[in-house]
């Protein structure tokens with residue numbers, strides 16, 4: 001397997017604490033990898049190293065075999081798009097203008113937005129079910145509408161790789177399924193941090209489970225999401241079976257085991 005994006009032995013340390021500790025992760029073309037783990041396990045920190053906002057204490061990140069530290073900013077942005085947890089700009093803007101920012105890495109110098117750019121922006125908004133929001137102002141959108149618009153900006157970048165930190169955050173169930181379905185249908189190469197383990201199991205080819213900064217399991221959903229591991233990492237009791245309709249791994253939690 002030749003990786004599009006690869007993190008090798010990544011470590012990020014703050015003072016004496018290793019927040020990410022020796023994590024290696026590789027993404028193949030067309031693959032959707034789910035990054036899962038409890039709150040504070042290091043998912044966002046690992047993603048930040050992959051999109052090179054956070055320089056690793058040790059380890060390297062390679063994009064198509066090239067160390068990302070050696071790639072110029074615009075070139076990186078042509079290849080990698082990011083939906084971070086705090087992606088919304090601090091200023092207000094029209095939705096169309098925000099999504100158009102995704103085209104900047106592809107535009108030359110002071111070039112104006114081309115008809116093609118505008119068509120890409122409209123299509124990206126349509127894909128996330130936000131076509132009707134094109135003329136709205138960002139400040140007046142709901143949390144879920146804003147999240148979909150930010151995802152449209154990432155899609156408008158037409159990257160080789162998408163790095164998404166909880167893209168389904170704020171979304172109602174239908175939009176959660178639509179956004180994840182979009183990644184799958186288009187065979188986008190993506191690493192996606194997710195909290196909903198059933199969504200991760202249903203849509204991801206592979207899961208990487210983090211616990212206290214270390215990768216404790218990885219593989220196909222059925223290999224990773226065992227009752228014993230869910231108990232060990234999340235401290236919850238769960239039954240795992242195969243959904244009769246979809247054939248995918250399904251988890252049923254038994255909260256009584258926590259609440260007594």
Ligand SMILES: Nc1ncnc2c1ncn2[C@@H]1O[C@H](COP(=O)(O)OP(=O)(O)OP(=O)(O)O)[C@@H](O)[C@H]1O
Pocket residue numbers: 014019037038039040041042043044045046
């Ligand atoms: N800049 C920082 N300085 C100190 N500690 C930090 C910093 N950034 C993150 N941490 C700590 O690192 C740990 C991992 O944080 P991170 O956001 O990567 O976890 P996460 O798995 O994405 O969590 P969540 O599921 O809650 O979003 C947390 O305990 C957090 O408090």
